[in-house]
Amino acid sequence: MTKPLRLGIAGLGTVGVGVIKIIQEKKSLLEARTGKQIIISAVTAKNKDKERGVDLTPYPWEQDPISLVKRDDVDVFIELIGGHEGVAKEALELAIKNGKDVITANKALLAHHGQSLALIAEESGSALRFEAAVAGGIPVIKSLTEGLAGNSISKIMGVMNGTCNYILTRMESSGLSYEEVFSEADDLGYLEADPNLDIGGIDAAHKLSLLSSIAFGTEVNFNGVELDGIDKITINDIHQAADMGYRIKLLGVSQMTSNGLEQRMAPCLVPASSPLGQLEGGTNMIVIEGDQVGQIVLRGAGAGEGPTASAVIADLADLARGNRLTTFGQPAKTLTKAISSKSQTLAPYYLRMLLHDEPGALAKITKILSEFNVSIDRMRQYGHEDENAPVLIVTHEIRHEDLMKAIQKMPNTEVLKAQPVAIRIEVV
Amino acid sequence: MTKPLRLGIAGLGTVGVGVIKIIQEKKSLLEARTGKQIIISAVTAKNKDKERGVDLTPYPWEQDPISLVKRDDVDVFIELIGGHEGVAKEALELAIKNGKDVITANKALLAHHGQSLALIAEESGSALRFEAAVAGGIPVIKSLTEGLAGNSISKIMGVMNGTCNYILTRMESSGLSYEEVFSEADDLGYLEADPNLDIGGIDAAHKLSLLSSIAFGTEVNFNGVELDGIDKITINDIHQAADMGYRIKLLGVSQMTSNGLEQRMAPCLVPASSPLGQLEGGTNMIVIEGDQVGQIVLRGAGAGEGPTASAVIADLADLARGNRLTTFGQPAKTLTKAISSKSQTLAPYYLRMLLHDEPGALAKITKILSEFNVSIDRMRQYGHEDENAPVLIVTHEIRHEDLMKAIQKMPNTEVLKAQPVAIRIEVV
Numbered sequence A, B: 001m002t003k004p005l006r007l008g009i010a011g012l013g014t015v016g017v018g019v020i021k022i023i024q025e026k027k028s029l030l031e032a033r034t035g036k037q038i039i040i041s042a043v044t045a046k047n048k049d050k051e052r053g054v055d056l057t058p059y060p061w062e063q064d065p066i067s068l069v070k071r072d073d074v075d076v077f078i079e080l081i082g083g084h085e086g087v088a089k090e091a092l093e094l095a096i097k098n099g100k101d102v103i104t105a106n107k108a109l110l111a112h113h114g115q116s117l118a119l120i121a122e123e124s125g126s127a128l129r130f131e132a133a134v135a136g137g138i139p140v141i142k143s144l145t146e147g148l149a150g151n152s153i154s155k156i157m158g159v160m161n162g163t164c165n166y167i168l169t170r171m172e173s174s175g176l177s178y179e180e181v182f183s184e185a186d187d188l189g190y191l192e193a194d195p196n197l198d199i200g201g202i203d204a205a206h207k208l209s210l211l212s213s214i215a216f217g218t219e220v221n222f223n224g225v226e227l228d229g230i231d232k233i234t235i236n237d238i239h240q241a242a243d244m245g246y247r248i249k250l251l252g253v254s255q256m257t258s259n260g261l262e263q264r265m266a267p268c269l270v271p272a273s274s275p276l277g278q279l280e281g282g283t284n285m286i287v288i289e290g291d292q293v294g295q296i297v298l299r300g301a302g303a304g305e306g307p308t309a310s311a312v313i314a315d316l317a318d319l320a321r322g323n324r325l326t327t328f329g330q331p332a333k334t335l336t337k338a339i340s341s342k343s344q345t346l347a348p349y350y351l352r353m354l355l356h357d358e359p360g361a362l363a364k365i366t367k368i369l370s371e372f373n374v375s376i377d378r379m380r381q382y383g384h385e386d387e388n389a390p391v392l393i394v395t396h397e398i399r400h401e402d403l404m405k406a407i408q409k410m411p412n413t414e415v416l417k418a419q420p421v422a423i424r425i426e427v428v
Helices: A014-025 A027-034 A065-070 A087-097 A107-124 A140-147 A162-174 A178-187 A202-216 A235-243 A305-320 A361-371 A400-413 B014-025 B027-034 B065-070 B087-097 B107-124 B140-147 B162-174 B178-187 B202-216 B235-243 B305-320 B361-371 B400-413
Strands: A005-010 A038-044 A076-079 A101-104 A153-159 A225-227 A246-257 A260-271 A283-290 A294-301 A349-356 A376-381 A388-395 A421-425 B005-010 B038-044 B076-079 B101-104 B153-159 B225-227 B246-257 B260-271 B283-290 B294-301 B349-356 B376-381 B388-395 B421-425
Touching: A005 A014, A005 A065, A005 A305, A014 A027, A014 A038, A014 A305, A027 A038, A027 A305, A038 A065, A065 A076, A065 A087, A076 A087, A076 A305, A087 A101, A087 A107, A101 A107, A101 A305, A107 A202, A140 A202, A140 A283, A140 A294, A140 B140, A140 B305, A153 A202, A162 A178, A162 A235, A162 A246, A162 A283, A202 A225, A202 A246, A202 A260, A235 A246, A235 A349, A235 A388, A235 A421, A294 A305, A305 B140, A349 A361, A349 A400, A361 A376, A361 A388, A361 A400, A400 A421, B005 B014, B005 B065, B005 B305, B014 B027, B014 B038, B014 B305, B027 B038, B027 B305, B038 B065, B065 B076, B065 B087, B076 B087, B076 B305, B087 B101, B087 B107, B101 B107, B101 B305, B107 B202, B140 B202, B140 B283, B140 B294, B153 B202, B162 B178, B162 B235, B162 B246, B162 B283, B202 B225, B202 B246, B202 B260, B235 B246, B235 B349, B235 B388, B235 B421, B294 B305, B349 B361, B349 B400, B361 B376, B361 B388, B361 B400, B400 B421
Parallel strands: A005 A038, A005 A076, A076 A101, A225 A260, A260 A421, B005 B038, B005 B076, B076 B101, B225 B260, B260 B421
Antiparallel strands: A153 A246, A153 A283, A246 A260, A283 A294, A294 B294, A349 A388, A349 A421, A376 A388, B153 B246, B153 B283, B246 B260, B283 B294, B349 B388, B349 B421, B376 B388
């Protein structure tokens, strides 16, 4: 047996505690599998005295992440602090500058600073691994970077935020409003400290931007993600989409087009019978399309102590086995700048409108749609509530831009009772 | 750039040709991702003159796999010949004895000789990789060995033979008999030269035995797989299972129990609405249950030129990147002998019987079932055809042994018109 791999763990929340438990409970299994003893040299977190349900007495406590990184007996710095600025960034940067390997679950940090951090890591020969940053326990970074290395990737899709999927599936099953389910989720502790990270789609967009970089050989471009949250989705949208055979998911899509890289994180309609459509609760799913392999679907728990710790340990096992990779699957200096393209790819759309119940109202709307080449595949008009006529339209494949232009012109008709809602339909 | 990785490819069927095409067409992508130039030093196959749709003129032709292995300019021997004895085994063994790395898609060879080959490879420091041997393009070996290295695995399930899944789903959609669909599949070239490898479940059992070894740290034990093919499944079974909300799949299940390792490859009923139940055609799916990660589902094409070549290239990328693993996830000499256990785990069963249409017939059968503690969850009796009364039973969770004893005693009642058919139900 070679010399042990010595860890410094910063951040002892759910994931940090999960990692320590696995290292304690699976000592012999991990040694058999990796050929190395894995030792925790020291730990640190904000609050030393908090009861965490795991025995920390064997480990020296460091005052802060910086001093933890500086210890001579730390080979691998495990950053589970979170946040894209501040001490997490400082400590991680110091570690890779000093040639130490780093494992992190910090999608925000990598989404904002991935390129510069990868450059530093590769310059000093450090490994910077982040399986736990995307889709919890699903080995998606590994599958994409290594398992599909022989493929030109054309598209990645996925449900990558369990909280949003919980809210949307719970709204459907309970019939409760967005606001009611949101406060339920809050009570259950499902939401981030800043809930907009979840429901605004930001957390999921962080993850998508990391997958895009690996898939397309481009620098991480979080700002290039077209972003829309789930907070405008009503229980009516959910019911009416279901009526048309669809379910609403906060779906990430990243695809390389002739115009550049399209990255979207937004509510989408997907066929109710498709694998993505059937995803319940906090489960995540990633769909990868490669030119050789066709479509690969990966599904599993996207968060939680066990699944996320499992991903950290996967990175750790790689390092213990001596298996090293560049951060984004090829040297950071060879990644190209992503040319962002706003949704140019054609797609069908779902369009919900509330019209005044008056003769010719619908004709005025459909006339505008046809002016902008928005052709209608299916249309439903519902029984009139009060004096309003709710109308649902599923379009043929159209350009997003054309639909937006049509919607902008609609108020001129004076038949709209409310702002139309348009949601892209992804055929999976 | 370091010195190139030099390949010798033996076997130029579908997969070999696919591998060569990727190496030719994605030269710069592979170099960017792996940091190495990948060069084909020489190739060999049975027939030199066959038109294969790929330009082989750049590559020296070796007379046979043995002389290919012996070439000084071959670092990695890619074995795509197939067969668990003969020249494939000889050449592979020679390669690893000589310290060369090997990539193979040969599940049969590894199922029969995996342990001894892994010992030789590890003794001489060779890597012996086989992602392409299981589930085509799905990175399941990598996910299990690396991505889930922090988990104690409790169970693996999967549909791993596309041909069988094609036959079963085609029977259901067309209403054709097993024999009719079998000859269709034969005409389409979907069957192995020895079709029993597919429909007898042997090919899928090879794959299952390899996954079991990695998952449970046990020596490959192909002979420990309880094996049953799909050739006894009738169109009636398919229709009647559908009536009860199930679909029939050739399902592999491997689980560690207190009595030992249970490995089964046999037709099973799975809920029609489950991910496994919805699997169509040649698609494969592997479900892995780990104590940390929960349930991970991997889905994709299980065969074909692109998907299988994609898996070979994944192994190749690992080697080019300098990432090496023991064959089965831990050193072969540390693998334990698998103690095989015949299906002891409780499960519900589907039982199809054809009874004489006479008073008390069903009572006689249910009396025997209750004698052996086989309790009935649901029962259906169909409209009588001729003088027969088809009866379907779904049991509660029972022991397989008890059911077999009950079935053995049934002929004594003299009410059976045919041998009862019992199929395990897997709840996924």
